[in-house]
């Protein structure tokens with residue numbers, strides 16, 4: 001098992017970072033928020049140029065790793081675009097192959113539901129989206145017209161699921177995965193790479209800030225109370241990075257437990273995001289709440305990734321239900337048989 | 342699980358509790374409570390939340406002024422002021438008042454907060470008779486104050502502030518810049534700290550002024566924050582002339598004045614916030630947990646949600662008790678040097694935990710809630726905005742790190758952090 005990203009993927013990530021920077025960097029999300037209608041036109045040319053849509057994350061480890069590196073680069077700049085979701089678009093020639101992308105939706109019901117529908121940060125980017133439920137059932141949905149300014153919604157809009165064509169598919173058997181399980185794993189893992197890019201950036205911004213900002217005649221970084229907070233956040237971030245690589249490997253190698261690993265990654269990423277953003281905001285002082293700081297933008301646009309399709313408690317719940325008493329296979333699982341008493 | 346209403350339990354009746362007895366005045370607290378309850382039922386506008394949602398800055402200010410006058414007429418606006426200036430309510434009664442206002446989800450006094458607390462305590466503790474006569478009645482009539490302390494380079498290290506005030510005959514001429522002044526756009530007057538002796542040690546060269554915001558040379562610019570509102574402002578000061586009679590305390594003693602007056606109000610203002618969180622705030626949280634989600638189930642039926650609610654309620658109850666203890670010790674002059682820091686630290690972090698949980702439980706509909714009612718507390722029920730707003734709380738009035746330092750050094754008697762040059 002080699003969970004390191006390939007040198008090519010890492011290099012591709014660097015190229016993407018530079019390309020996004022050249023296209024406007026931090027300005028991109030600010031421009032898109034001011035003029036939501038221009039969102040696609042601001043970002044798509046760069047992604048085209050990078051060859052983003054030639055990547056097939058289902059087409060083998062190399063392409064998947066490159067896709068992950070691209071998502072991470074997008075996260076670094078809070079790129080106002082659902083790169084991960086579009087990369088996950090189905091390519092299996094099924095009827096929904098012409099959708100804009102694939103979005104994981106909460107629940108087990110791919111069709112219409114009572115109450116508020118699922119949602120994703122895909123406002124204004126084409127109406128048709130593929131969906132996959134948390135038990136791996138694929139469906140189709142139409143993105144609603146955005147309500148309200150992205151300043152508050154961060155481009156989240158409701159997805160209105162299509163009725164499910166008859167005959168209604170049976171619930172998947174416990175050990176007979178529905179055909180969308182691989183999509184589910186992929187659709188959970190790639191957005192975590194976007195979030196990881198945001199965590200990297202938040203840490204870098206906070207590090208730079210505490211080195212530069214002086215109070216009491218010295219850089220904030222001199223205070224151990226400041227250092228320790230940053231180190232605790234860094235420990236969390238590093239842990240997520242390792243899990244992200246492992247979950248990617250599990251997806252690439254088509255492991256049956258890839259969904260569990262993806263959920264475990266998501267849980268760890270959400271927990272880390274909580275700490276990283278709490279600490280990085282705190283260390284910025286009042287400044288961190290103002291749009292003069294990049295952190296404020298990154299943190300606001302991290303919200304959809306952290307809340308949708310499932311927040312922390314719901315992710316933990318779902319993971320617990322899935323793995324029950326079996327536990328995660330994981331990279332270090334021992335093959336001990338637990339004898340029933 | 343019971344939902345605290347602020348009117349039950351051991352917190353009030355007739356000064357019969359141990360803590361109540363120590364501060365209860367001659368007035369029967371149960372009677373007073375009934376009176377406030379009656380007043381709230383008759384006077385808290387039932388639709389104020391709807392009316393204040395999406396309100397313009399002017400509508401907000403007008404509503405706040407109205408509400409303040411209504412409270413004033415009832416004797417509830419400045420209960421903590423001395424009787425001669427229109428207050429004089431015993432502390433035990435003030436506690437009851439804040440409990441009931443919170444229990445009845447009354448609008449908060451947001452606009453006049455600095456005026457009735459910081460400005461008033463500055464005037465009462467360190468002002469001249471003339472300054473008191475000029476401003477205390479004006480505050481009752483609606484004069485609005487802002488606190489102009491922080492600067493771009495002076496946040497936690499407030500004493501390093503650089504705004505200068507030069508003596509010029511019987512005036513001072515002020516140049517500099519203030520930052521993060523909450524509500525400055527509405528303010529008539531400013532509590533201003535400025536450096537009057539650049540050569541003295543940092544804390545010995547600062548003076549405290551009352552500055553008329555309409556003076557020539559005062560330029561207020563709003564700063565938009567993460568929730569999208571602009572209660573923060575920058576204040577640019579360019580050759581602003583302040584008459585020497587607007588100095589509070591002696592020249593170069595401004596730091597000491599600020600310390601004395603900031604501490605004065607901590608207890609009761611925190612108690613009010615804690616009651617808010619424990620009453621309307623927690624009630625909405627429970628309501629949110631009772632609202633069926635997309636799958637039809639109610640979050641509260643999930644044992645883990647119920648568990649968290651119980652945990653939060655326990656913590657909030659602890660907070661309310663802490664605040665009450667602080668108020669009582671303050672009154673008895675027995676408060677420890679770190680007591681206020683403990684309360685501030687606990688409140689702000691608990692508020693963040695509670696709002697975080699609320700966003701989780703509320704799920705997607707909370708993300709569609711794009712506006713919160715003005716005049717509400719930090720927990721308005723627009724959970725996503727409340728959550729983002731709660732992050733601010735660990736910064737002002739001494740950040741959590743500064744509070745921890747105070748608790749360590751002054752509370753626990755631990756040594757100071759070594760200086761940088763070591």
Ligand SMILES: Cc1cc2nc3c(=O)[nH]c(=O)nc-3n(C[C@H](O)[C@H](O)[C@H](O)COP(=O)(O)OP(=O)(O)OC[C@H]3O[C@@H](n4cnc5c(N)ncnc54)[C@H](O)[C@@H]3O)c2cc1C
Nearest residue numbers: 223282283285286488490491496497521523736737740742
């Ligand atoms: C909602 C809100 C309202 C405000 N209203 C007003 C107002 O009306 N008037 C006004 O004058 N100001 C106001 N302020 C400003 C407030 O007082 C300052 O933000 C506060 O003093 C912190 O300063 P800073 O933001 O510059 O952060 P900094 O002082 O730069 O601190 C940044 C980080 O470093 C940490 N740090 C700093 N020193 C130490 C240390 N010695 N040890 C360990 N950690 C340290 C801090 O805790 C923080 O995490 C407001 C702020 C907020 C957020």
